[in-house]
Amino acid sequence: METYHIPVLLNEAVDGLNIRPGGIFVDVTFGGGGHSREILKRLNGTGSLYGFDQDDEAEKNAPTDKSFTFIGSNFRYLSNFMDWNGVEKIDGLLADLGVSWRHFDDETRGFSFRFDGNLDMRMNRQSAKTAADVLNTYPEKTLADIFYRYGELKNSRAIAGAIIRAREIRTVSDFQNILKPFFSREKEKKQMAQAFQALRIEVNDELEALKEMLLQATGLLKSGGRLAVISYHSLEDRPVKNFFKTGNFEGVVQKDFYGNVLAPFRLINNKVIVPCREETEKNPRSRSAKLRIAEKL
Ligand SMILES: C[S@@+](CC[C@H](N)C(=O)[O-])C[C@H]1O[C@@H](n2cnc3c(N)ncnc32)[C@H](O)[C@@H]1O
Structure with missing residues (x-):
């Protein structure tokens, strides 16, 4: 069977979520479930993990674990689905943006110019x-x-x-x-x-969906909760970097009356985290990955 996806920056991203047993976590880009399985391992049968994916194919990778719930939706509806599941606050959220290997390697989906076929490119085939x-x-x-x-x-x-x-x-x-x-x-x-x-x-309206999700995630995170985002190109990385630093996508620093910077996050890594040489050699598709981690104040 073809590999659905090989998770990128697996330990670095999951370490960044600072998982404690009993916590409530969200993986908004479930895909092949590589990151989700690592999160579940660290939850060790406690707490909850909600995995979003807008591609219905991803659901077949869902683990049978009582802590796990698959949500077949765009992550731009994060708040609605958390509400629907009775979740008020979360301890951490991971986003591993873009498409999976599966998308690139499936000649019927039209994502890659390695194959001919219908020019489709929808992650959500109902759209x-x-x-x-x-x-x-x-x-x-x-x-x-x-x-x-x-x-x-x-x-x-x-x-x-x-x-x-x-x-x-x-x-x-x-x-x-x-x-x-x-x-x-x-x-x-x-x-x-x-x-x-x-x-x-x-x-796939990827950049708007990302911004909507980040804003909703900020409202959902507990104080001390973690947000970890892996991006693969500068159009994704820039809004994430700005948002983590300033709370807005333009990166405009806002200060209160006393000159204190107003931002909803503390940066966990000042310098972006990238895959090590061993990882990029094993998985060349990881080369452009950048991980940023922030903690809600
Ligand atoms: C890079 S892959 C994630 C791989 C995953 N971390 C793993 O280890 O297998 C991104 C996945 O997120 C999904 N996705 C991308 N944008 C989405 C969105 N706005 N809402 C829901 N799912 C999305 C894609 O369908 C794809 O399966």
């Missing part, structure tokens, strides 16, 4: 909008903004124009053929990955 829908229906200017902001592609306007002219777009190779003339041979793979990432972020 209405596929990647092809985005390319076929969005205005040219919006598409240009997406490739510029989420893909950091300089020729995003020209790319958007070519997309409009190529409509109807259905498959991964349709999209690749539109992009190819814009990329030099040496940079093609990297820029193709940036374009695919941009589209994926839009289809």
Whole structure:
């Protein structure tokens, strides 16, 4: 059987949650359940762990442990589901952002340009909008903004124009053929990955969902509770870093009347934690991972 996912920064992230028996924890990106299983091990039959994943496929990885509850939902509805489960406060929350290996390696999902197939890219297959829908229906200017902001592609306007002219777009190779003339041979793979990432972020509304979840997590955490976030690119890492430092996504430091900094967190690691060489050699996909941990004041 193919590997669903190999957890990244497993011990570093779970250590960061400071797990004590009897605690209430949330893994908002359950995936293959690697981090969740480690959390359950440390809870040792006590407390509770709630695992969110918006991809219904992830549920089949759910452990049979009385402390564990799987929630098949987007983590942007964190507060609602905690409320529904009668949870008022939590001791820690882990987010391991983005997609799983399973997504990249499943040729039917359209996340990777290693395979041809429908240009889908939805993590939640019940949601209405596929990647092809985005390319076929969005205005040219919006598409240009997406490739510029989420893909950091300089020729995003020209790319958007070519997309409009190529409509109807259905498959991964349709999209690749539109992009190819814009990329030099040496940079093609990297820029193709940036374009695919941009589209994926839009289809799944990843950055807005992240911000909504972080705000709700702040309200749910007990004083002394921990928030651990693993991100894989700067568009995710920047809002997390700003939020941990200042309590807002822009990173604007706010002070009270006496000049004391007003922030909801204390940083556990000032310097971002990255995988060690041994981990990146074993699992090259972990290379871009960055872990930040904060404690609620
Ligand atoms: C990087 S993987 C997590 C892997 C997991 N830590 C493990 O050890 O197997 C991210 C997972 O989070 C899910 N996910 C991403 N964004 C989500 C969101 N907004 N709401 C719920 N699940 C999300 C994806 O479907 C994917 O399964």
